[in-house]
Amino acid sequence: MGIAVWALIAYIAIIVVWNGVLKRNIGEAMLIGFAGVCLFGGTGFFELAWAGLADALAEEVVFAALAFVFMGYLLTKLGLIQEQVTVLNSIFGRLRGGAGYVSTSAAALLGGPSGSGSGIAASVGSVTIPWMIRSNWRPDLAASLVAGNAGLGISIPPSSSMFLLLGSAAVAPVLTADQLFVPALIGGLWTVAYRFVVVFVWVRRHNIAATDAADIVPLRAALRAGWTSLLVYAGILIPVLMTLDFGAALMESRVGEAADDVNIIVWIPVLTVLATFAVAWKRLPRTGRAWSELLGDMAPRYAIIGATLFFAFAAAASLGELGLVDQLTAIMQALDAPTVVIATLVGLLLVIIAAPLTGTATIAAVGGVAFSALTAAGVAPAAAATAIMIFASTEGASPPGAAPIYIASGIAQVDPARTFGRLILWFVIPTLVIGVLVATGLLPV
Secondary structure, X not given: OOHHHHHHXXXXXXXXXXXXXXXXOHHHHHHHHHHHHHHOOHHHHHHHHHHHHHHHHXXXXXXXXXXXXXXXXXXHHOOHHHHHHHHHHHHHOOOOOHHHHHHHHHHHHHHHHXXXXXXXXXXXXXXXXXXXXXXXXXXXXXXXXXXXXOOHHHHOOOOHHHHHXXXXXXXXXXXXXXXXXXXXXXHHHHHHHHHHHHHHHHHHHOOOOOOOHHHOOOHHHHHHHXXXXXXXXXXXXXXXXXXXXXXXXXXXXXXXXXXXXXOHHHHHHHHXXXXXXXXXHHHOOOOHXXXXXXXXXXXXXXXXXXXHHHHHHHHHHHHHHOOHHHHHHHHHHOOOOOHHHHHHHHHHHHHHHHOOOOXXXXXXXXXXXXXXXXXXXXXXXXXXXXXXXXXXXXXXXXXXXXXXXXXXXXXXXXXXXXXHHHHHHHHHHHXXXXXXXXXXXXXXX
């Protein structure tokens, strides 16, 4: 194995020991892990560290995640979340674990348009995590479900990952978007169906009861009192609409080629915060001292989630500089075994790569190689591409480097380490199995 592979192993081990065994802060663990990766650069330690830090500073997801945390804090502090929970409970509160089913459905609906695990974790989590906690879900379970659902941003088409895969040299000559869309959608729906099973099992395993009938306000009364609180989600709706064909055409007619630079993950939190200010204008602080107190209460959340996200992206960039992708690609190209074995090994390698990177980056880097390995083993092209997207969708649930874990944990205010084992057992391994079953034809697409 190459030095980058050993650096990845050391990175994961450092974080697990520092946070899980020594019970130190997760942000501190990510910093130590990043330093450990840079040590593998030898005399180029500082150059490798600077490359990682520069990449993290330019990473839009870091800004977006912190903006989403601010958005969620404002919604809670200004009382808008409580009004939304009242409305949602009026509709779903009589169903055991209703908030969990809604959270999963919302993640699936946002999957294709967002194309981002971090975006799903932040936008869906900011609403459904407080709702789940107030409807008898434990905070760590709520964070685990939202992080586990984040991978739907990769597995549900039409995601950016799908088009990246279709554009690779290995895939483009044999598979078109029209040929892939339906199989990819069916494959994505298998992962959604599994998540509904998870919610069903968790609700019964953890004795999550329906909301007490005495706490459920009639829908008409709930809407009368809190309908304006729902207007803040225009900040989510507008950027999503801009990604659809008619929205993209409208943007191009107004701003030209600059429309291609609109990043949905940046604009969702920005517009939602502005919408929150507009809806809750009368509830905002009126003095500098009151603003200072409001922002001061929020600061501890940023101390952990900010450091964690920043050093997670920095470590991923440094691993890339060490040649992680090329070294894992070489391992993948050397595979020679039966179809089920190759599908499993390809899946494992994609899961490993997606842990420190994002699913999109993983597919961009090794999607073509993985496709060639699967089709050479006899897997149909559409099934191979679908399986690759499913494998890469573990990005949101793969500890310790997955950003959605820290976003969801920050919203729920729980130690991210409390979700690691549950995410691997309930999301990473089952998603790997679903991908293998799709590749081998046992799950039809």
